[in-house]
Amino acid sequence: MIQFSNINKQFDQFKVLNNIELQFEEGNIIALIGPNACGKTTLIKTLLGMVIPDSGEIFYQGKSIKNDWNYRNYIGYMPQIGKYPENMTVGQVIGMIEDLRNVAHKDLDRELYESYKLKDILYKRMGALSGGTRQKVSAYLAFLFHPQVLVLDEPTAGLDPLSALILREKIIKEKQKGKIILITSHILSELDDIVNQIVYMEEGKIIFNKPLAQVKADTGKEKLTEAIAAIMNVDKRG
Amino acid sequence: MKKVVKYVAFDILRNKIVIAYMLFLFVFSMGLFLMEEVPEKSLMSLLTLNLILVPLISVMFSTIYIYNSSEFIELLAAQPIRRKSLWLSFFIGLASALAIAFFIGCGIPILLFSANSVGITMIITGLLLSVIFVSVSMFSSVYIKDKTKGIGVALLIWLYFSLLFDGVVLFVLFQLLEYPLEKLIIGLSILNPIDLVRIISLLKMDVSALMGATSAVFKQSFAGNIGSIISFVVLLLWMVLPLYFSVRKFDKKDL
Amino acid sequence: MGRVFEFKIGLLLSFLFLIVSLGNAATIVVSPKGQEKVISNAFEIAQNGDTLIVQSGVYQEGAMILKKGITIIGEGTPVIDGQNKFENLLVEHDNVRIQGIVFKNSGSSSFTDIAALKIKNSKNIVIENCVFENNFFGIHTINSSYISYLNNELISGMTKGKPSSNGIHCWKSNHLTLKNNTVKGHRDGIYFEFVTQSTIENNHSVGNKRYGLHFMFSHDNLYKKNEFRGNGAGVAVMYSKRVHMINNLFAENWGNAAYGVLLKEIDDSKIENNIFQENTIAILADGANRIQIFNNQFTKNGWALKIQASCSDVELNKNNFIANTFDLATNGNLVMKSMDGNYWDKYEGYDLNKDGVGDVPYRPITFYSLIIERNPGALMLFRSFFVKLMDKAESVFPSLTPENLKDTAPIMRKIKHSVNDTVFKYQ
Numbered sequence: 001m002i003q004f005s006n007i008n009k010q011f012d013q014f015k016v017l018n019n020i021e022l023q024f025e026e027g028n029i030i031a032l033i034g035p036n037a038c039g040k041t042t043l044i045k046t047l048l049g050m051v052i053p054d055s056g057e058i059f060y061q062g063k064s065i066k067n068d069w070n071y072r073n074y075i076g077y078m079p080q081i082g083k084y085p086e087n088m089t090v091g092q093v094i095g096m097i098e099d100l101r102n103v104a105h106k107d108l109d110r111e112l113y114e115s116y117k118l119k120d121i122l123y124k125r126m127g128a129l130s131g132g133t134r135q136k137v138s139a140y141l142a143f144l145f146h147p148q149v150l151v152l153d154e155p156t157a158g159l160d161p162l163s164a165l166i167l168r169e170k171i172i173k174e175k176q177k178g179k180i181i182l183i184t185s186h187i188l189s190e191l192d193d194i195v196n197q198i199v200y201m202e203e204g205k206i207i208f209n210k211p212l213a214q215v216k217a218d219t220g221k222e223k224l225t226e227a228i229a230a231i232m233n234v235d236k237r238g
Numbered sequence: 239m240k241k242v243v244k245y246v247a248f249d250i251l252r253n254k255i256v257i258a259y260m261l262f263l264f265v266f267s268m269g270l271f272l273m274e275e276v277p278e279k280s281l282m283s284l285l286t287l288n289l290i291l292v293p294l295i296s297v298m299f300s301t302i303y304i305y306n307s308s309e310f311i312e313l314l315a316a317q318p319i320r321r322k323s324l325w326l327s328f329f330i331g332l333a334s335a336l337a338i339a340f341f342i343g344c345g346i347p348i349l350l351f352s353a354n355s356v357g358i359t360m361i362i363t364g365l366l367l368s369v370i371f372v373s374v375s376m377f378s379s380v381y382i383k384d385k386t387k388g389i390g391v392a393l394l395i396w397l398y399f400s401l402l403f404d405g406v407v408l409f410v411l412f413q414l415l416e417y418p419l420e421k422l423i424i425g426l427s428i429l430n431p432i433d434l435v436r437i438i439s440l441l442k443m444d445v446s447a448l449m450g451a452t453s454a455v456f457k458q459s460f461a462g463n464i465g466s467i468i469s470f471v472v473l474l475l476w477m478v479l480p481l482y483f484s485v486r487k488f489d490k491k492d493l
Numbered sequence: 494m495g496r497v498f499e500f501k502i503g504l505l506l507s508f509l510f511l512i513v514s515l516g517n518a519a520t521i522v523v524s525p526k527g528q529e530k531v532i533s534n535a536f537e538i539a540q541n542g543d544t545l546i547v548q549s550g551v552y553q554e555g556a557m558i559l560k561k562g563i564t565i566i567g568e569g570t571p572v573i574d575g576q577n578k579f580e581n582l583l584v585e586h587d588n589v590r591i592q593g594i595v596f597k598n599s600g601s602s603s604f605t606d607i608a609a610l611k612i613k614n615s616k617n618i619v620i621e622n623c624v625f626e627n628n629f630f631g632i633h634t635i636n637s638s639y640i641s642y643l644n645n646e647l648i649s650g651m652t653k654g655k656p657s658s659n660g661i662h663c664w665k666s667n668h669l670t671l672k673n674n675t676v677k678g679h680r681d682g683i684y685f686e687f688v689t690q691s692t693i694e695n696n697h698s699v700g701n702k703r704y705g706l707h708f709m710f711s712h713d714n715l716y717k718k719n720e721f722r723g724n725g726a727g728v729a730v731m732y733s734k735r736v737h738m739i740n741n742l743f744a745e746n747w748g749n750a751a752y753g754v755l756l757k758e759i760d761d762s763k764i765e766n767n768i769f770q771e772n773t774i775a776i777l778a779d780g781a782n783r784i785q786i787f788n789n790q791f792t793k794n795g796w797a798l799k800i801q802a803s804c805s806d807v808e809l810n811k812n813n814f815i816a817n818t819f820d821l822a823t824n825g826n827l828v829m830k831s832m833d834g835n836y837w838d839k840y841e842g843y844d845l846n847k848d849g850v851g852d853v854p855y856r857p858i859t860f861y862s863l864i865i866e867r868n869p870g871a872l873m874l875f876r877s878f879f880v881k882l883m884d885k886a887e888s889v890f891p892s893l894t895p896e897n898l899k900d901t902a903p904i905m906r907k908i909k910h911s912v913n914d915t916v917f918k919y920q
Contacts, residue, residue, distance in 0.1 A: 011492075048316050051492040072318035079316075083309030085249065093313075096245055100317055279816070282876075290878055404879035411870045419870040427873055436877060453872060454749060 001025055002149065002180060007046060007056035009204075016042045017053065018204040024180050026148075029171065029194055032184040033228060034201035040184045041080060043201070044151055047182075048077055060149075073101075076147035080154045080184075082138035086127030090118065090137055093126060103145055112140040115166050131158040139167055143174070150174060150181045157185075168194065195224070200231065207231075239323040242314065246331025250303065256339050259295050263343025270347075277352040278443065281360060284344065285439050288364050289432055292340060294396050296371030300332045301392035304376065305385040312493050325488040329376055329481055333369045340368050359442040363435040363473075370431050370476045371396075377480035380487045403430045420455045427456075431476045434460070438469050524548035532557060532573070539563050547571045547594065558583045567593030567623075573609075575599040575628070577655070581609045587616040594623050601629035601656050608633035608662070612640060620645060625660075627652055631679060634663040641670040650678030650702065659684040660701065663691075671696055681707040682724065689713050696720070704729050705746070716741055727752040727772060736762040744770040753794065756781040763787070766910055769794055775817075778804045783830075787811055788910050796822050796862075806830040813908050814838060814857070818875075821857035822866055827898060832857075836904040844905045854899040860887035863894065 007020035016039045024030055032040050045051040047058060049065060049072065057064050060071045084093050098108070113119070116136040121129070129137070135158045142150060152171075156164040172194055175181055183195070198215050200207045208215075208231075212224065221227040250256055266287065270280040304311075307328070314324050344364055348357040375392055382388040407426050411419060427433045441453075441461040460469045521539055523529045523546065533554050535545050541562040549569030556579040572595040575581040581596045596609035608630035612618055614637060621643040625631040631647040634640060642661060650657040660676035662684045663669055669691035675698075676682040682698030685691070685708035694717045698705035705721035706728045708714070716738045721728050727746030730736060736759060743753035753772035754764070758780040768790045769775035775794040778784065780803045789812045791797035797817040800807055802825030809832045814820045820837060834850075842851040861880045864871045874880050887894055 045493070049321075050312065050315050052490050069318055069320045072316065075316075077316045079312075083312055085307065085310040085313075087249070087252075096241075097313075097317065100241055100314075100319065286876065286878075286881075400878050401882070404874050404877050408864070408871060408874060408879070411868050411873075415868055423870050423873045433873065433877065436875075437873070440875060456872075 001059075001061060002047065003059040004043075004046075005057050005059065007043075007053045007058065009042060009046065009051065009053050016204050017046070020056070020204075020206060022199065022206065022209060024182065024197075026180055027175065027178045028197050029175050029181040029183065030197045030199055031195040031224075032182060032199045032201065034207075035232075038201045039204040040201055041153060044077075044153055044182070044184065047151060048072070048075065073145075074148040076142035076145065076150045078135075078138045078142035078150075078152045078155055080157065081131075082134040084126040084134070084137070086125065088126055089123050090126065090129070091122035093137065094118075094122075094141070097141055097144070101145055107146070109143050109146050112136070112143055112166070112170060116140060116163065132160060132163065135159050136163060139170075143170065148179055150179060152181070152183045154185055155183060198224075198228075200228070239319075239327055242319065242324060242327035243330045243334075246328055247335050250331055250335035251338070253303075253335075255299060256335055259299075259336075260339035260343040263291075263340065264347065267344050267347035271351040278356070281348070281352055281356055282443065284348070285360060285436070285443075288344065288360070288367070289436055290400055292364055292367045293371045293400060293432055296336050296368045297375045297392050297396050298389070299336065300372045300375035301379050301389055303332060304328065304379045305388055308493075315493050321489045322485055325376070325380075325485050326481075329372060332376075333372045336368045336372060337365050340364050356439075356442045360439055363439060366473045366477065367431060367435055370473065370480075373477050373479075373481040373484070377484040380484045380491060399430055399432050404433065407433075424455065424459050427460075428472050431473060434469060434472060518542040518544060520544045520546060522546045522548065523552075525550035525552075536561065536563075541588070555579045556583065557581065558585065559589065560586045562586050562588030564590040565592070565594065567595070570595050570624070572597050575607075575609060577601070580607045580611060581628075583611045583613065584615060584618065585613050587618070589615065589617075590619045590621075591623060592619075592621045596623065596625045596631075597627055599628035599630070601658075606630055606633055606658070606662070611635070612637050615640070619643065625649070627655070629656065630658045630662050631660045631676070632662065633659075634661075634666050634669070636664070637666045639668045640666065641672070642674055643670070644673045645675075647674065647676045648678055657702070659707075660698070663688045667691065670694075675699070676701065678702070681705075682721070684708070685711040685714070687711065691715070692717070694718055697722075699723055701725065706730070708733060712736075715739070720744075721746070721753075724751075726750055727755065729755040729757070730759055731755075731757040732759075734760045734762070738762070738764045739766050741767045742770070743767060743772060743775065746772045748773060752777045755779075756784065759784065764789060768792070769797065774799050777801075778807065780804065782806055784808070785810075788908070789813070790910060791815065791817055791820070793817065795819070799823065800827055800829070801825070802827045808832075810834050811904075811908055812836070813910070815907070819859065819862045819865070821898070822862045823858065823895075823898075824866055826895065829898065832898070832900050833902045834904055835900050836906065836908050837900065838907075840903045840905075842903065849905050851903040851905055854901045855903040856888065856891065856894055856899045858894045858898050859884045860894060 002024045004020045004022040007017050009017040020043065034040055042051055046053050049069065057066060065071050118136065118140060121133065139155065142152065155167055159167065171181060196212050198212055199209045215227050216222065219227040219230045221230055267284055270283050271277060274280040311324065345361045348361055374395060378391050378395060379388050382391055414422065427437055437456055438460055441457060459465055519540065521529060521535050521543060523532050523535050529535050531554060532547060532552050536559055539545060539561055544564045544566065547565060547567050549571050551572045551574050553574045553576055559582060570593065573581045575598045577598045578600045581599050599609040600607045609625050609628035610620065611633040613635045616637065617639045619641045620632065623645045625645065625647040628649050631649065632642060647660045657679050659681040660679035660683060661671060661674065665687040667689045669688060671683065671693045672695055674696045677700050679701050680703050682701040682705045683693065683696065688708065688711040690713050692715045697720045699720065699722045701724045703725050704727065705724035709731045710733060712734045714736055718740045720742045723745045725748065728743060729752065746753055751773045753769040753775035756776065756778040760782045763785045765787045766789065770792045772794045774796045775791050775798065777799045779801045782804065783806045785808045787810050791812060792815045794817045796819045797814050798821045800823050802823060805828065808830045811834050813836045815838045820839065837855050837857060840851055840855045842853040842855065844851055860883050
């Protein structure tokens with residue numbers, strides 16, 4: 001269980017996170033959506049400990065993550081834009097992360113290694129990779145250690161349709177293992193049939209946090225895309 | 239933490255600039271010792287070079303490396319690693335890489351040609367200077383987010399410690415000409431590690447023994463058993479304090 | 494010329510005296526085991542021209558006084574012991590020769606000048622191959638002339654609590670010859686006051702507490718091939734005229750007020766072919782006029798030369814300046830009579846016509862040396878990048894350094910001097 005309790009964060013004069021109260025339970029795929037610069041990525045980064053909130057606390061399994069780092073053993077993170085040392089090869093980056101995590105080789109989840117054919121690019125420099133290929137490496141690293149929590153920031157943004165499909169399959173499979181999967185994405189159609197909880201953010205505030213079924217019922221739309229569009233329109237008019 | 243140090247140090251030691259720095263020091267020091275018959279004279283020239291070059295390379299290289307490693311740092315920050323360990327690993331990696339470069343480039347020629355107490359002092363102070371300016375650069379780069387600005391500040395830091403500070407000292411000395419200046423001078427030299435290293439080395443070379451009353455004051459404070467300890471402690475503080483504050487800042491920094 | 498001539502006459506005269514008196518001279522033997530055990534008794538019975546043989550043993554006879562022209566020869570290093578109370582021996586007669594005696598443990602006093610050997614109002618005296626140990630004054634000379642101190646060794650200052658005064662102290666005398674003596678651990682090694690027409694040659698004045706050589710009001714003296722090393726304050730010469738220093742070594746005189754040579758109010762003098770090495774200030778000249786500093790070697794000194802503006806007509810030619818921190822410093826508008834043809838290792842000029850002389854003048858006074866002169870605290874910046882830049886800027890655009898202080902014909906290579914190397918046997 002992940003709980004955000006009264007999180008606030010301000011960059012200069014700009015309030016990025018405003019009194020965030022959220023709770024995610026195991027076995028759910030949560031879509032974190034909202035317009036650009038609404039604070040999605042910052043919220044994810046607070047969960048990862050990369051951004052420190054000005055006030056409020058985040059609990060993982062009931063324990064505050066403040067001044068703790070062990071909880072990151074249970075989180076797999078796939079960043080929006082994978083940033084890696086340009087001079088290292090794919091193999092070196094993977095080797096380093098494996099080495100740092102200190103997990104036995106047999107316990108690794110190497111499914112995406114096979115399906116993304118990473119073997120072919122092991123000796124390429126990170127700097128020479130295309131955005132999509134980087135995403136594949138990021139995806140592989142996110143699932144590698146069987147994490148209890150997956151944080152996927154715009155996971156399908158740069159991927160070709162086939163790779164996106166592979167990732168989708170993988171996400172569904174992991175959900176069945178009872179994990180918390182947090183996805184931010186603006187290409188909503190792809191999430192349609194796998195997401196079961198929607199968190200909608202605007203200007204650093206949570207507008208709503210509902211199960212998918214209820215969102216559809218409230219808006220009377222069948223498709224998630226249309227439902228969200230309806231909400232955004234209402235919001236604009238209001 | 240050991241593993242992170244390993245990756246950082248490995249990455250830096252492969253860096254062309256560090257290798258070029260090491261080779262330059264080596265060629266220059268060997269050249270000095272081979273061309274000059276009197277090793278003391280070579281040491282003196284080497285000291286002059288070291289006092290300019292070592293801080294410059296240390297502060298500039300570390301600063302640029304840290305800014306260029308922002309992705310690397312971000313990648314590692316998402317891993318289950320303590321923030322402090324991550325930052326200290328970068329410090330240890332940078333400090334050891336630059337210290338090794340200095341030791342191979344400058345230390346080995348000194349040991350070959352002038353392995354006396356003067357030579358040893360120069361090696362130790364050179365290593366300390368390398369580490370001090372890594373520490374100072376980590377301090378400045380953790381506070382400044384913008385890369386261009388950060389590099390500019392690093393250059394200013396170098397300029398300040400190797401040139402501007404001494405100009406200010408001279409100005410102050412002439413303003414306070416009427417007063418006894420001994421304590422002030424000691425205080426001022428503690429405020430600049432480059433000045434302190436220069437004074438310690440010159441005291442060891444005994445050139446300063448020729449320089450009258452003021453050198454006696456320096457000798458009292460920075461040479462001999464107690465003096466050596468004092469100066470070592472001061473240099474150690476120069477190493478530890480900027481690092482300490484940078485770690486504190488990094489612990490709370492948003493990446 | 495006149496001085497040397499007089500000196501020779503003196504020697505000749507003393508020699509003649511010796512020959513004349515040898516005619517009917519007797520020999521008296523003093524020995525702890527022999528018939529005559531007391532030196533003072535022997536003095537009583539001896540006649541002018543007699544020879545006294547003192548055999549090995551320790552003679553403690555209080556304050557002895559010799560008032561006869563005799564020769565005393567020590568056999569097997571006999572010791573005349575002052576028991577730390579007395580003046581060992583006072584000579585008050587012409588034509589005395591003493592050799593091979595050890596003078597030990599003279600008394601000491603704050604009120605009178607107690608010496609191991611005092612020579613007063615006498616002429617034609619030779620002291621040679623004697624040893625002076627643990628004394629207050631070693632040899633004290635008052636109002637005498639034609640005295641020679643040869644091959645003596647004076648060492649004092651080792652006993653804790655016992656003060657030591659000057660080694661060879663000479664007052665109001667003339668025509669002295671000091672040769673091949675070694676003085677260590679005294680206050681001043683060699684001290685002259687109102688001493689003229691004398692020669693100090695091949696002595697070693699080392700590790701004395703104050704000055705290795707100290708003289709005042711002593712004109713027309715020659716200092717040659719001496720070694721002055723590691724003395725507390727180096728060498729100080731004051732208020733004298735026509736001093737000639739040649740082939741000496743001044744080394745390792747380090748400290749706040751230590752000089753290779755301090756020239757205070759010295760006129761018409763020559764300093765030639767000397768070596769100045771590792772002194773805080775090799776030569777400090779204050780109120781000195783018409784000094785010729787030629788063919789000297791200045792190596793590794795803090796300041797090679799500090800010539801105050803109170804000096805005039807100083808000539809500085811054909812010297813070597815190597816590895817000194819500062820080659821020349823001054824405190825004001827110094828005017829030199831000449832400063833040409835020296836070798837400066839800091840010279841960075843060029844010699845296009847290959848005549849061995851640099852084509853651009855060398856200015857030995859740096860900006861930093863002016864600053865240090867006014868503000869000694871600026872030593873903190875010694876050899877810093879900042880100082881280097883300042884000096885460079887000043888040498889390109891001179892604004893503060895004196896315009897006329899320059900060597901217009903700097904030599905490109907080190908000058909070879911004919912320095913006599915006997916001086917360096919102690920190196």
